[in-house]
Amino acid sequence: MRLVIARCSVDYEGRLSAHLPSATRLVMVKADGCVAVHADGGAYKPLNWMNAPNFLEEAEGSWTVSNPKGERLMITFEEIFSDSDHEMGADPGLEKDGVERHLQFLLAERPWVLEEGLVLIRREYPTDIGPVDLLCSDQDGNAVAVEIKRRGEIDGVEQLSRYLERLRRDERLGEVRGILAAQVVKPQAKVLAEARGLVTVEVDYDELRGLESDRPTLF
Amino acid sequence: MRLVIARCSVDYEGRLSAHLPSATRLVMVKADGCVAVHADGGAYKPLNWMNAPNFLEEAEGSWTVSNPKGERLMITFEEIFSDSDHEMGADPGLEKDGVERHLQFLLAERPWVLEEGLVLIRREYPTDIGPVDLLCSDQDGNAVAVEIKRRGEIDGVEQLSRYLERLRRDERLGEVRGILAAQVVKPQAKVLAEARGLVTVEVDYDELRGLESDRPTLF
DNA sequence: AGGTGTATGTCGCAT
DNA sequence: ATGCGACGTACACCT
Numbered sequence: 001m002r003l004v005i006a007r008c009s010v011d012y013e014g015r016l017s018a019h020l021p022s023a024t025r026l027v028m029v030k031a032d033g034c035v036a037v038h039a040d041g042g043a044y045k046p047l048n049w050m051n052a053p054n055f056l057e058e059a060e061g062s063w064t065v066s067n068p069k070g071e072r073l074m075i076t077f078e079e080i081f082s083d084s085d086h087e088m089g090a091d092p093g094l095e096k097d098g099v100e101r102h103l104q105f106l107l108a109e110r111p112w113v114l115e116e117g118l119v120l121i122r123r124e125y126p127t128d129i130g131p132v133d134l135l136c137s138d139q140d141g142n143a144v145a146v147e148i149k150r151r152g153e154i155d156g157v158e159q160l161s162r163y164l165e166r167l168r169r170d171e172r173l174g175e176v177r178g179i180l181a182a183q184v185v186k187p188q189a190k191v192l193a194e195a196r197g198l199v200t201v202e203v204d205y206d207e208l209r210g211l212e213s214d215r216p217t218l219f
Numbered sequence: 220m221r222l223v224i225a226r227c228s229v230d231y232e233g234r235l236s237a238h239l240p241s242a243t244r245l246v247m248v249k250a251d252g253c254v255a256v257h258a259d260g261g262a263y264k265p266l267n268w269m270n271a272p273n274f275l276e277e278a279e280g281s282w283t284v285s286n287p288k289g290e291r292l293m294i295t296f297e298e299i300f301s302d303s304d305h306e307m308g309a310d311p312g313l314e315k316d317g318v319e320r321h322l323q324f325l326l327a328e329r330p331w332v333l334e335e336g337l338v339l340i341r342r343e344y345p346t347d348i349g350p351v352d353l354l355c356s357d358q359d360g361n362a363v364a365v366e367i368k369r370r371g372e373i374d375g376v377e378q379l380s381r382y383l384e385r386l387r388r389d390e391r392l393g394e395v396r397g398i399l400a401a402q403v404v405k406p407q408a409k410v411l412a413e414a415r416g417l418v419t420v421e422v423d424y425d426e427l428r429g430l431e432s433d434r435p436t437l438f
Numbered sequence: 439a440g441g442t443g444t445a446t447g448t449c450g451c452a453t
Numbered sequence: 454a455t456g457c458g459a460c461g462t463a464c465a466c467c468t
Contacts, residue, residue, distance in 0.1 A: 001257070003222060003245070019314045020311075022311075023309075024307040026305070028245075032259075032261070036263040038249075040220040040310070041309075042249070042310075043251075044247075044255040044265050047310070047313050051262045052260075086301065088224075091242050091244070091260065092242055094237055095239070098234075099235055188348070
């Protein structure tokens, strides 16, 4: 990883046009070739960047980074304060826990948490506009589509609505109801869901994980 | 901006749990207090981060960063290769051109580009599920809702549909038609829009900007 | 390569 | 603060 501290100005031409007036910044070049220009503030997002794959052309006092899509990043250096290179090697990568996929596995094992008597038919049940998280069957044998979110927002309601629209065309399924399951359901999502005849259920991840300990083979 | 190159492991507890095994990485601390852990690859996104505002507690061989929301980032240093500080000062900030907001201003000034005789009633017309980009009136005095996108995709059609559903409950507006305006409209969006009785219009940004030069006071 | 869905999304604007 | 939509969203996954 190469780190350059320099007073520079930057221009980007691509999906939009952007200009960055002269100031002191960090220019980071990673081993995969991606370039990022960071100011000393403003969260982790760089002011400008260019992802790999790209081509870095290093001229006198200026760099031009171009990629196959025709986007271009130009950095004009006015004064370089530091320019260092650091060997880092490959990164073992991040291990995550508590994302939507985990919630999906947990609920697939225990759909009755969402509604008494619910039984799983299939996880990632395919439709022609994308897979439904869970397709279940209720006590009366009617199909129930479950959309799972970490946070239940308006998008989740739209998504579930679209799936239901599709599933209801499949006569084999008969009546299909919809459940939006999330750790937290926002009020607007609740309102929209109710207006559409959908049910929202809030589930507790830690509690589900506790239940899971009965069946330690899940993961 | 402080830059630390070190072999370290990282744990994050917050919106999810995440663990990062030991490896050599860059730890960046910006003037606003935000902390980011970068590997030597993987675009500009750090492996782990903590945005401002937060509190950095520096102990022997480990940092703990906590924020008011109760999220926590722990960095355990095993070997420090470099630790430097750089004064950068405030950044003048990025100047962008060509985003949706510009398109919205341009079309608000010249709605007749979308349809003969169209007149603006209000930009960002509020509904209880969010603001409509433009509410216009057509030649016959009927209301027309305009949703503006840089790229017209299925989401834009959904959004416009939702707004129309709301607007049509307002009897004062009478019949309300919908137009999706974008620089490019994807085929799926066209199909869905047509099926919903919506009109899609492709607009040329540069051409609009040319028209705009008649009234240079806009920006 | 293109479509769809997730994200510790982040960011900005308006209420 | 919260709600809402845009973003050069990036990114993984699947066809």
